[in-house]
Amino acid sequence: MSRRKTGNNQYLKQRNQTVILDLIRVYKQKSKTELAELTGLSPTAVGVITSCLLKDGYIHEAGTGDSKGGRRPILLALKPHSYYAIGVDVDVMYAKILLVDITGNIIEEKTQSVPKNATAKLTIAQIEQGILQMLAQKNIRIQKVLGIGISIPGLVNHKNRQVVLAPNLGWHNVDVYAHMKQFSDIPIYIENEAMASAICENWVGLCQGVEHFICINIQSGIGAGIFVNGNIYRGVGGSAGEVGHIVVDETGPRCGCGNYGCLETLASTYHMVQEAKKRVRQGIVSCLNDVEALACISIETIVDAARAGDQAAYHILKEAARYLGIALSNMINTLNPSKIVIGKEFVKYADLVLEDVYNIVQAKTLHFPTSNVEIIASKIGDKASALGAAIIPLKVLFGR
Amino acid sequence: MSRRKTGNNQYLKQRNQTVILDLIRVYKQKSKTELAELTGLSPTAVGVITSCLLKDGYIHEAGTGDSKGGRRPILLALKPHSYYAIGVDVDVMYAKILLVDITGNIIEEKTQSVPKNATAKLTIAQIEQGILQMLAQKNIRIQKVLGIGISIPGLVNHKNRQVVLAPNLGWHNVDVYAHMKQFSDIPIYIENEAMASAICENWVGLCQGVEHFICINIQSGIGAGIFVNGNIYRGVGGSAGEVGHIVVDETGPRCGCGNYGCLETLASTYHMVQEAKKRVRQGIVSCLNDVEALACISIETIVDAARAGDQAAYHILKEAARYLGIALSNMINTLNPSKIVIGKEFVKYADLVLEDVYNIVQAKTLHFPTSNVEIIASKIGDKASALGAAIIPLKVLFGR
Numbered sequence: 001m002s003r004r005k006t007g008n009n010q011y012l013k014q015r016n017q018t019v020i021l022d023l024i025r026v027y028k029q030k031s032k033t034e035l036a037e038l039t040g041l042s043p044t045a046v047g048v049i050t051s052c053l054l055k056d057g058y059i060h061e062a063g064t065g066d067s068k069g070g071r072r073p074i075l076l077a078l079k080p081h082s083y084y085a086i087g088v089d090v091d092v093m094y095a096k097i098l099l100v101d102i103t104g105n106i107i108e109e110k111t112q113s114v115p116k117n118a119t120a121k122l123t124i125a126q127i128e129q130g131i132l133q134m135l136a137q138k139n140i141r142i143q144k145v146l147g148i149g150i151s152i153p154g155l156v157n158h159k160n161r162q163v164v165l166a167p168n169l170g171w172h173n174v175d176v177y178a179h180m181k182q183f184s185d186i187p188i189y190i191e192n193e194a195m196a197s198a199i200c201e202n203w204v205g206l207c208q209g210v211e212h213f214i215c216i217n218i219q220s221g222i223g224a225g226i227f228v229n230g231n232i233y234r235g236v237g238g239s240a241g242e243v244g245h246i247v248v249d250e251t252g253p254r255c256g257c258g259n260y261g262c263l264e265t266l267a268s269t270y271h272m273v274q275e276a277k278k279r280v281r282q283g284i285v286s287c288l289n290d291v292e293a294l295a296c297i298s299i300e301t302i303v304d305a306a307r308a309g310d311q312a313a314y315h316i317l318k319e320a321a322r323y324l325g326i327a328l329s330n331m332i333n334t335l336n337p338s339k340i341v342i343g344k345e346f347v348k349y350a351d352l353v354l355e356d357v358y359n360i361v362q363a364k365t366l367h368f369p370t371s372n373v374e375i376i377a378s379k380i381g382d383k384a385s386a387l388g389a390a391i392i393p394l395k396v397l398f399g400r
Numbered sequence: 401m402s403r404r405k406t407g408n409n410q411y412l413k414q415r416n417q418t419v420i421l422d423l424i425r426v427y428k429q430k431s432k433t434e435l436a437e438l439t440g441l442s443p444t445a446v447g448v449i450t451s452c453l454l455k456d457g458y459i460h461e462a463g464t465g466d467s468k469g470g471r472r473p474i475l476l477a478l479k480p481h482s483y484y485a486i487g488v489d490v491d492v493m494y495a496k497i498l499l500v501d502i503t504g505n506i507i508e509e510k511t512q513s514v515p516k517n518a519t520a521k522l523t524i525a526q527i528e529q530g531i532l533q534m535l536a537q538k539n540i541r542i543q544k545v546l547g548i549g550i551s552i553p554g555l556v557n558h559k560n561r562q563v564v565l566a567p568n569l570g571w572h573n574v575d576v577y578a579h580m581k582q583f584s585d586i587p588i589y590i591e592n593e594a595m596a597s598a599i600c601e602n603w604v605g606l607c608q609g610v611e612h613f614i615c616i617n618i619q620s621g622i623g624a625g626i627f628v629n630g631n632i633y634r635g636v637g638g639s640a641g642e643v644g645h646i647v648v649d650e651t652g653p654r655c656g657c658g659n660y661g662c663l664e665t666l667a668s669t670y671h672m673v674q675e676a677k678k679r680v681r682q683g684i685v686s687c688l689n690d691v692e693a694l695a696c697i698s699i700e701t702i703v704d705a706a707r708a709g710d711q712a713a714y715h716i717l718k719e720a721a722r723y724l725g726i727a728l729s730n731m732i733n734t735l736n737p738s739k740i741v742i743g744k745e746f747v748k749y750a751d752l753v754l755e756d757v758y759n760i761v762q763a764k765t766l767h768f769p770t771s772n773v774e775i776i777a778s779k780i781g782d783k784a785s786a787l788g789a790a791i792i793p794l795k796v797l798f799g800r
Contacts, residue, residue, distance in 0.1 A: 155768060165768065212636045224734075228628050235736025236612045237772045242733040245766055247726055250649065259764050326647055330730055333642040334624075336635025364659050366645055368555055368565065372637040 016041060017049050018399035024059055024076055025103075025398055031065050031073035050076060057082045058102065078103050083144050083397075086134075087390025088127055089151040089193065089383070092116075092168050095127050098386040099134055102146075104204050104394060108134055109383065120163075120171050124179040132182060147187035147393025150176060151196035151385035153221065155239050161190050164238070167256070168221070189392040193217065193385040194241050195232050197378075198225025200388030201341050203395070205380050213339040214331055215378070216243060217385075218324070218346040220270040222263055226335070244268070248326045266323040269299040269345045275316045276302050303349045314352065321353035325360025328375065332361065336369045343378030344385075350377030416441060417449050418799035424459055424476055425503075425798055431465050431473035450476060457482045458502065478503045483544050483797075486534075487790025488527055489551040489593060489783070492516075492568050495527050498786040499534055502546075504604050504794060508534055509783065520563075520571050524579040532582060547587035547793025550576060551596035551785035553621065555639050561590050564638070567656070568621070589792040593617065593785040594641050595632050597778075598625025600788030601741050603795070605780050613739040614731055615778070616643060617785075618724070618746040620670040622663055626735070644668070648726045666723040669699040669745045675716045676702050703749045714752065721753035725760025728775065732761065736769045743778030744785075750777030 016039070023038055024030055030038070036046045053059045054076075062077035081101050089096040093116065099108040112130035114123050127150075135142065154166025163174040177188050191199070198215035201207040207215070207227065216224040222244030226233040234240050244264035245257055252261025253271075265271055276297050305313035328340060342350065342357075358375055378384060416439070423438055424430055430438070436446045453459045454476075462477035481501050489496040493516065499508040512530035514523050527550075535542065554566025561577040563569075577588050591599070598615035601607040607615070607627065616624040622644030626633045634640050644664035645657055652661025653671075665671055676697050705713035728740060742750065742757070758775055778784060 226734075228633060233628060233735075235769070236738035237736055237768060239766070239769045239772075240734065240736040242736075242766055242769065245733045246730045247764060248647075248650075250726070257766055326650070330646045331734060333645045334626075334640065334731060334734065335633075336637055336640040336642075338636035364647060366639065366642055366657055368637060369635070369639045369642065372639075 013049070015399070016045065017052065018397075020046065020049050021053060021058060021078075022398040022400065024053075025078055029062055029065070029075040029077045031075055033073055035076075080105065081107070083146050084140055085146045085390045085393040086131055086148045087151065087196075087386040087388065087392075088131070088148065089196070089386035089389060090114075090123065090127070090166075090169065091153060095123070095130065096383060096386040097127065097130050097134060098383065098390050099138065099140075100387070100390045100394070102394065102397070104391065106383075106387070108138055109386070110134060117170070120169070120174040120176075121179050123169070124176065128180060128182045142183075142186065145186050146397055147189060148180075148183060149189045149191060149196070149389030149392035151191055151193045151389040152176075153193045153223075155237075156190045156192050157238060158189065158191055158234075161188060163190065187393060187396070189389070189396075191389055191392060192223070192225070192238070192241070194223035195225040195234070196386075196388030196392075197343055197380075197384040198227055198232060198388070199391055199395070200380060200384045201343070201378065202227060203391045204387070205378060205384070206341050206376055207339055210339050212335070212337045213341065214241075214243075214335065214337050215341045215343060215384075216324075216328075217344040218267065218269065218342060219344045219382075220268055222268050224331075226337075228335075243327055243331060246327045246330055248323045263323060263327045267320040267327070272299060272302055272316050272320055273297055275319075276313065279312050279316075299345050299348060303352070306349070306352055317349050317353050318356050321356040322360055325357045326364060328357065328361050329364040332365045332369045332373055337373055340373060340375045341378050342375070343380060344382050347377055347379075347381040413449075415799070416445065417452065418797075420446065420449050421453060421458060421478075422798040422800065425478055429462055429465070429475040429477045431475055433473055435476075480505065481507070483546050484540055485546045485790045485793040486531055486548045487551065487596075487786040487788065487792075488531070488548065489596070489786035489789060490514075490523065490527070490566075490569065491553060495523070495530065496783060496786040497527065497530050497534060498783060498790050499538065499540075500787070500790045500794070502794065502797070504791065506783075506787065508538055509786070510534060517570070520569070520574040520576075521579055523569070524576065528580060528582045542583075542586065545586050546797055547589060548580075548583060549589045549591060549596070549789030549792035551591055551593045551789040552576075553593045553623075555637075556590045556592050557638060558589065558591055558634075561588060563590065587793060587796070589789070589796075591789055591792060592623070592625070592638070592641070594623035595625040595634070596786075596788030596792075597743055597780075597784040598627055598632060598788070599791055599795070600780060600784045601743070601778065602627060603791045604787070605778060605784070606741050606776055607739055610739050612735070612737045613741065614641075614643075614735065614737050615741045615743060615784075616724075616728075617744040618667065618669065618742060619744045619782075620668055622668050624731075626737075628735075643727055643731060646727045646730055648723045663723060663727045667720040667727070672699060672702055672716050672720055673697055675719075676713065679712050679716075699745050699748060703752070706749070706752055717749050717753050718756050721756040722760055725757045726764060728757065728761050729764040732765045732769045732773055737773055740773060740775045741778050742775070743780060744782050747777055747779075747781040 032046050036043045059076050060079040061074050063075050064072040065075050083102045087098040095112045152163050155164040161177040163171045194217050201215045207213045211230045213227045224241040224243040226241050245262045247261050248263050249261035253265040255262040255265045277294050302313045432446050436443045459476045460479040461474050463475050464472040465475050483502045487498040495512045552563050555564040563571045563574040594617050601615045607613045611630045613627045624641040624643040626641050645662045647661050648663050649661035653665040655662035655665045677694050702713045
């Protein structure tokens with residue numbers, strides 16, 4: 001009985017420590033007195049807990065607050081550069097690696113190239129190498145790393161840290177943790193890339209404190225991370241959010257999934273680049289013709305051309321936006337979210353087409369859910385998944 | 401301090417009473433010893449609580465169980481016909497009224513006709529009349545009624561018991577509770593009809609214990625109740641599940657919502673009846689021609705004709721099923737549910753088209769979520785919403 005009680009006390013102490021650390025994060029700066037008021041804990045208990053947090057280096061004394069009669073209270077804040085988390089966004093030709101500190105600030109980032117057709121084992125070894133180099137450059141001991149989050153463009157089982165299927169990477173049932181030989185002592189988390197972006201938007205982006213939102217990523221593929229009641233929604237097998245395969249035109253092009261007219265086949269950057277190449281080949285008068293080598297056409301080329309007044313390029317962006325609007329309309333009717341954040345490559349041309357997206361949604365969605373939803377472009381762009389992955393160990397630290 | 405403690409004790413006692421009552425419901429029959437084991441409460445506490453429940457008439461002694469050495473234990477069970485709940489499904493020309501007892505068994509049901517174009521006030525007065533008659537016939541005192549649940553084909557605010565908008569009823573910002581003058585002393589709950597059906601499937605139907613499922617109702621309109629993590633999902637404004645307005649064919653017919661090619665315009669029973677009338681007018685050879693008066697064509701006529709071998713009628717059902725399959729495919733890709741239950745009028749022809757629905761889903765959805773989902777027809781049919789509405793007061797009683 002007494003041992004059980006000790007166990008409970010230990011649990012409670014740990015829990016209270018997490019709560020206080022999270023309050024300091026949320027409020028940026030708080031005095032011990034304020035923390036006692038916020039938590040209902042005794043000043044003595046708060047004193048013990050904050051002493052531990054100071055000793056372990058999670059927080060520091062960041063200045064003094066206004067006096068309420070007596071001495072000016074010392075304000076506690078998260079200690080920058082005290083502890084770190086690493087986020088990795090694995091893609092076909094490269095992996096983006098981010099180092100953030102406990103405050104969520106990005107300390108360092110790099111893009112690690114990965115050989116074409118590399119095995120999962122080789123890719124992971126390269127990523128490990130990249131992380132070790134980054135830590136060495138920044139002179140950070142591995143003991144200061146709270147964990148590594150890895151974002152994967154595919155279906156993951158985030159509980160057993162297996163990649164079930166990532167078609168573009170050619171990964172099938174890959175046990176990421178087993179391959180991470182250099183980091184066997186620190187927590188490893190894996191997450192789907194769209195869900196990682198949604199976590200990022202919810203922690204530091206445009207959906208902080210938002211209960212029901214959809215974060216949709218436009219790049220060579222399209223996927224969404226869905227938040228329901230303030231938490232990521234995974235569905236029964238972890239594949240929720242595969243909105244790139246919503247059928248937006250039954251007579252549309254064939255998709256890699258075998259179906260026809262999936263959103264991905266009509267609104268992804270891959271599709272837009274293919275469309276642009278087709279038009280150049282057809283000799284449609286446009287400044288896209290200036291691009292001598294067809295191979296050089298990218299979403300950036302198209303966006304630049306559209307900005308320079310090229311109607312053909314602009315039309316490609318607008319058509320894609322129209323299909324995106326149809327898919328969003330389906331999602332809004334089905335899920336009645338309060339926000340939709342569109343991210344990744346979309347950020348590069350959002351100003352050109354966001355109004356088109358919104359007009360299609362207005363025309364094609366019921367009035368009530370449309371009047372309740374805000375559709376916006378992410379401000380984070382292509383590092384959202386790496387940052388979201390890095391945030392996962394922070395969420396664990398702060399008990400979120 | 402001491403008063404606060406008493407308050408907490410009262411709360412705990414009430415909470416434990418609810419837990420025990422719910423365990424008796426779930427396990428059908430349990431002895432006091434078993435209840436003590438299941439809850440971790442002392443035998444004395446369980447004795448006090450079950451005495452209260454027996455005294456208040458919620459449970460009864462239903463027999464004796466197997467002896468484990470000593471006396472054979474007395475088994476406790478919910479007492480049928482002890483307390484009741486009422487469910488009402490309000491539709492355009494009628495309201496279906498159900499009386500269930502505490503065990504969830506349907507005791508009585510009736511269909512109360514409502515004058516065409518009746519005001520909300522008049523409709524509600526007629527419903528009240530119907531409920532009072534039913535209670536009088538069954539000799540049930542109003543004190544024995546735990547609550548009334550009302551299912552509405554439209555957008556409801558279930559917290560303030562307002563119908564925000566029910567287009568088919570012509571209701572707009574109707575305060576149902578304020579109109580229920582005869583029942584001001586008992587709890588009134590309002591719920592969207594598709595969500596009420598989903599509650600029904602989760603409590604007594606095919607989705608008991610299922611965390612993530614969609615209950616989709618096919619009738620003159622189409623709507624869905626979505627369960628996420630074991631609870632109804634409403635979205636930010638309560639309009640989640642408006643899947644009747646998923647666009648399944650952009651070039652399709654105009655919908656009442658102003659859009660084109662919504663699922664409702666291609667898969668509802670209203671649409672199918674219109675299609676059948678068109679074919680009869682066109683003189684397409686079919687036993688639908690036997691229906692002399694066009695006005696008499698209904699979904700039942702079409703189903704009967706299809707069963708009798710009429711290919712035109714069968715085609716109408718199959719085409720609607722195809723569009724339903726496309727919409728389900730979108731929902732499955734987005735939500736990765738483990739079950740989809742299709743209900744209401746669909747139950748009348750499910751055996752004729754369920755395979756078509758499934759084949760379309762297989763062809764148009766990603767492999768992984770498809771392999772995880774079961775698509776089935778409801779076994780409850782057109783009383784699902786009334787029964788779901790009646791279950792709401794029971795859920796409150798059992799703390800669910």
